[in-house]
Structures are given as structure tokens and as C-alpha cells.
Amino acid sequence: MEFADITRWLFRLTPYDILLLLKGGLVTLALSAGAIGLGSVFGAVVGWIRSLRIVKRVRLLWWLTSIYVDTVRGTPLLLQVYFVYYAIPTLTGIDTSVFTAGIATLALFQGGYVSEAVRSGLEAIDRTQWWAGHSMGMSYLQTLRYIILPQAIRIIIPPFIGICLGIIKDTSLVSTIGFIELSFRAKSIGARTLETLPPWLFAAGVYFVICFPISKWSQRIEARWRSKG
Amino acid sequence: MRIEFKKVNKHYGDLHVLWDLDLSIESGEKIVLIGPSGCGKSTLLFCINALEPIQSGDIIVGETSTVHCSRKTLRKIRQKIGIVFQQFNLFPHYTVRENVELALKVVLHLDPEESHRRSRKVLGEVGLLDKIDKYVSQLSGGQQQRVAIARALVMEPQILLLDEITSALDPELTGEVLDVVEKLVKEREITVIMVTHEIIFSRKVADRVIFMVDGVIVEQGPVEQVLLNPCENRTKQFLCKVTQHLT
Numbered sequence: 001m002e003f004a005d006i007t008r009w010l011f012r013l014t015p016y017d018i019l020l021l022l023k024g025g026l027v028t029l030a031l032s033a034g035a036i037g038l039g040s041v042f043g044a045v046v047g048w049i050r051s052l053r054i055v056k057r058v059r060l061l062w063w064l065t066s067i068y069v070d071t072v073r074g075t076p077l078l079l080q081v082y083f084v085y086y087a088i089p090t091l092t093g094i095d096t097s098v099f100t101a102g103i104a105t106l107a108l109f110q111g112g113y114v115s116e117a118v119r120s121g122l123e124a125i126d127r128t129q130w131w132a133g134h135s136m137g138m139s140y141l142q143t144l145r146y147i148i149l150p151q152a153i154r155i156i157i158p159p160f161i162g163i164c165l166g167i168i169k170d171t172s173l174v175s176t177i178g179f180i181e182l183s184f185r186a187k188s189i190g191a192r193t194l195e196t197l198p199p200w201l202f203a204a205g206v207y208f209v210i211c212f213p214i215s216k217w218s219q220r221i222e223a224r225w226r227s228k229g
Numbered sequence: 230m231r232i233e234f235k236k237v238n239k240h241y242g243d244l245h246v247l248w249d250l251d252l253s254i255e256s257g258e259k260i261v262l263i264g265p266s267g268c269g270k271s272t273l274l275f276c277i278n279a280l281e282p283i284q285s286g287d288i289i290v291g292e293t294s295t296v297h298c299s300r301k302t303l304r305k306i307r308q309k310i311g312i313v314f315q316q317f318n319l320f321p322h323y324t325v326r327e328n329v330e331l332a333l334k335v336v337l338h339l340d341p342e343e344s345h346r347r348s349r350k351v352l353g354e355v356g357l358l359d360k361i362d363k364y365v366s367q368l369s370g371g372q373q374q375r376v377a378i379a380r381a382l383v384m385e386p387q388i389l390l391l392d393e394i395t396s397a398l399d400p401e402l403t404g405e406v407l408d409v410v411e412k413l414v415k416e417r418e419i420t421v422i423m424v425t426h427e428i429i430f431s432r433k434v435a436d437r438v439i440f441m442v443d444g445v446i447v448e449q450g451p452v453e454q455v456l457l458n459p460c461e462n463r464t465k466q467f468l469c470k471v472t473q474h475l476t
Contacts, residue, residue: 137308
């Protein structure tokens with residue numbers, strides 16, 4: 001096969017199928033944004049709680065949050081999706097729609113990873129920085145806001161971006177419970193036309209177009225912070 | 230502002246750092262605290278503004294106990310106590326000016342113009358006006374420590390605590406920092422407590438020298454007495470050790 005033939009074959013997608021895939025891409029984008037938004041806020045709160053010295057001393061909250069963090073990080077996301085969608089309704093009687101199960105699982109997954117990034121980032125700032133703030137008469141929140149967070153954020157951002165890029169691609173796993181997003185569209189078009197590769201390659205391109213700018217942007221701000229000393 | 234320690238005990242876990250410590254320091258007094266490493270000098274300093282909690286006893290600053298007061302009162306007291314740390318503890322994400330002006334803005338809520346006027350004044354006093362817009366990492370150790378001194382003084386404290394401020398510096402940078410401290414301490418009517426190993430410098434600024442070993446004050450008194458004619462054997466031994474390299 002000539003190169004031209006290959007490209008023609010790859011793009012043997014009807015305009016209608018392309019439209020479906022692009023719509024799937026938008027759903028993936030919205031789903032990712034929702035999961036990242038909800039999960040990051042939740043994870044930041046959990047991570048902040050786990051960074052408190054009182055929590056480490058009293059232990060109860062530490063253990064409770066550890067159950068969450070370690071479960072999320074220690075089991076496959078696919079199984080978590082199944083668990084929330086199939087097991088929770090059976091166990092509790094609460095019916096979960098595909099939409100809520102999908103977004104909730106992804107947000108919880110994101111939260112588990114973000115919490116550890118936030119905790120380790122906050123703990124990386126030396127105790128003496130807290131002292132410097134307190135000794136000038138600043139309150140806990142003022143010290144956190146003006147001294148600790150601006151430094152911690154630079155440590156947290158690189159792993160945080162990595163986690164976000166991961167969750168964008170992992171949204172594809174909720175297609176297994178029937179969530180109609182990009183991967184679901186690619187799979188169904190492939191099944192209908194019996195040409196699996198073209199829709200999947202197109203979908204891969206859409207994932208890349210979403211992820212690549214984020215990755216580039218994070219490299220840019222890291223470089224800017226480095227030059228600021 | 231006067232400071233009074235009443236039967237203060239401080240532990241780190243099983244380690245008993247300060248033992249039933251009684252000490253009173255008069256307003257405007259310049260105190261030098263000496264003693265072997267790990268004897269509790271720095272801890273004593275950090276207990277004054279309650280950066281380190283104590284287990285029993287009381288510490289009175291001015292008229293108020295820093296042990297039994299509300300958080301709000303403690304913050305008020307801390308505004309009047311400047312502290313300079315061994316490792317500078319500057320804020321690396323801010324410029325020199327932002328380091329010095331942060332507390333003026335956040336704690337005292339001064340307007341930017343007044344903050345700026347005050348920061349230029351103290352940075353002038355420590356000789357760093359030309360570095361005002363530099364980041365901390367662009368300065369030498371001695372310059373960083375002078376910024377830390379400016380940051381403490383810009384709040385116009387009534388008490389200044391100096392914790393081994395030259396221990397992290399090269400010998401040649403030590404001089405520039407000590408010169409600044411000597412000048413600033415002498416021209417201000419504030420209470421100063423400094424932990425140091427610089428015996429010669431102590432003689433120039435101190436009204437009273439306190440020698441501590443293992444969390445207990447062994448000897449205290451005027452410079453001539455403690456540094457030149459110590460009564461206690463342990464003081465003599467210590468002074469011998471730290472001045473050995475000078476002779």
C-alpha cells in the first residue's frame with residue numbers, strides 16, 4: 001500500500017462519524033473538567049487535613065483519610081467504576097445513574113491522588129517558615145496564605161498536572177458502564193463500520209489535542225518559577 | 230518591655246530542656262546568652278514568644294503571660310517581639326522589599342506608601358537599599374541575614390531576639406552582620422537577647438551575660454564578671470574552649 005492509500009484508509013470516516021467523535025470529545029472534555037474540578041477541591045481539603053500536625057497526633061482522622069487515599073490509589077480505576085455503578089446500588093439501594101457514577105468515581109480517584117500531592121507539598125515547606133510568619137504576629141491562615149501556599153504550590157503543580165493528564169485519559173474507562181463519551185463513540189463506530197482503526201486513531205488525536213497544551217503550559221510556568229529564584 | 234521566666238520547664242518528649250528556670254530581664258537590657266550546644270539557649274528564646282510551648286511555669290512579657298493568653302493577645306505580643314533566626318528563614322518567593330513589608334501589610338494593615346517608607350528606612354540602616362528588588366536567592370548569606378534583621382526591625386519591636394545569627398555564615402560575612410547589629414542595638418532603647426558564640430562581640434554590646442548548661446543558668450552577671458573573672462568552673466572551662474582559637 002502506498003502512503004496515500006494508507007492516509008485515505010485512515011480517514012475513511014464519514015462526516016457524520018467525525019461529528020459524533022467530536023461531540024464525544026466535548027463530553028470527555030466536560031467530564032474531565034468536572035472530575036478535575038470536584039476531585040481537586042476535595043483532594044486539596046483531604047491533603048490539607050492530613051498535613052496538620054494535630055491530625056497525625058490524634059490519628060483517628062489520619063486513619064479515616066488513609067482508608068480513602070489508600071483504597072483509591074491501591075485498586076484499579078476500572079474496578080472502582082464497576083463498584084460505584086453496580087455494587088453501590090445493590091448494597092445501599094441508592095440508584096446511581098451512569099452520569100453520577102462516572103463523574104463521582106473519577107472525582108474520587110482524582111481526589112485521592114491530589115490529596116497526597118497537596119499533603120507532601122505542604123509538608124515540604126520547612127517548619128521554620130511557619131515560625132517566621134507566626135513570630136511577626138501572623139495568624140495560621142495568614143501564614144498559610146502568604147508564606148506557605150505560594151511556596152507549596154510550586155511543589156504541588158508538576159505532580160498535579162500529571163494527575164490531571166492521567167484522569168483525562170482515564171475518563172475512557174467510564175465508557176465500560178455505558179457513559180457516552182469519546183471512547184464509547186469510537187468503539188461503536190468501529191463496531192458499526194467494521195473498521196476499528198480509523199475511529200480509534202481519530203479519538204487518540206482528540207485526547208492528544210486536549211492533553212498536549214496542558215502539558216506545555218505546565219512546562220512554561222515551571223520554567224518561569226525557576227527563573228524567579 | 231521586661232521579660233520574666235517563672236519556674237519554666239520545657240520538654241521535648243523525654244528530653245528535659247529547661248529546668249525550673251527563673252529569670253527576669255529589665256526593659257532595655259542587652260542580654261547575651263552563652264553555653265555549649267544543646268544547653269537550651271535557643272529553646273529559651275523561642276519560649277518567649279511561644280513558638281515553643283512550655284510544660285509548666287509562666288513567662289511574662291510586659292504585663293502579659295504568653296503562656297496563658299488568647300491567640301489574639303499572643304499575636305499582639307508577637308508583633309512587639311522581633312526575632313532573627315540562625316538560618317535567616319526569609320521567604321524565598323518574595324523580593325527583599327516584599328519580605329520586609331509583608332507583616333506591615335498583613336498584620337499592621339499599613340498603607341503601601343507608609344510600608345514603603347518604613348522598609349526603605351530599615352533597609353538603608355542595614356545597607357541594602359540597592360538590593361530592594363532582588364530575590365533572596367540572589368543575595369549572599371550575610372546580605373540575607375541583614376534582610377532578616379531589617380524584617381524584624383521594620384515592625385519597630387520592643388524586644389529583639391537574635392538566635393545565633395552568625396552561625397550559618399562564613400567568618401568574613403560574620404563581621405558585616407555583627408557591625409550592623411552592634412550599631413542598631415546601641416542606638417535603640419529596646420530589650421535585646423542574643424544567643425551567640427562570638428565572645429568578643431558580646432563584650433562590646435552586653436549589659437549582662439548569662440551562661441547556661443543543660444537547661445540551667447550556671448552563672449550570670451556583668452560582662453567583666455562572667456567573661457573575664459568567672460566564679461564557676463564550668464564557665465571557665467567553656468570560655469577556655471571557645472576562646473582557644475583566638476589566642
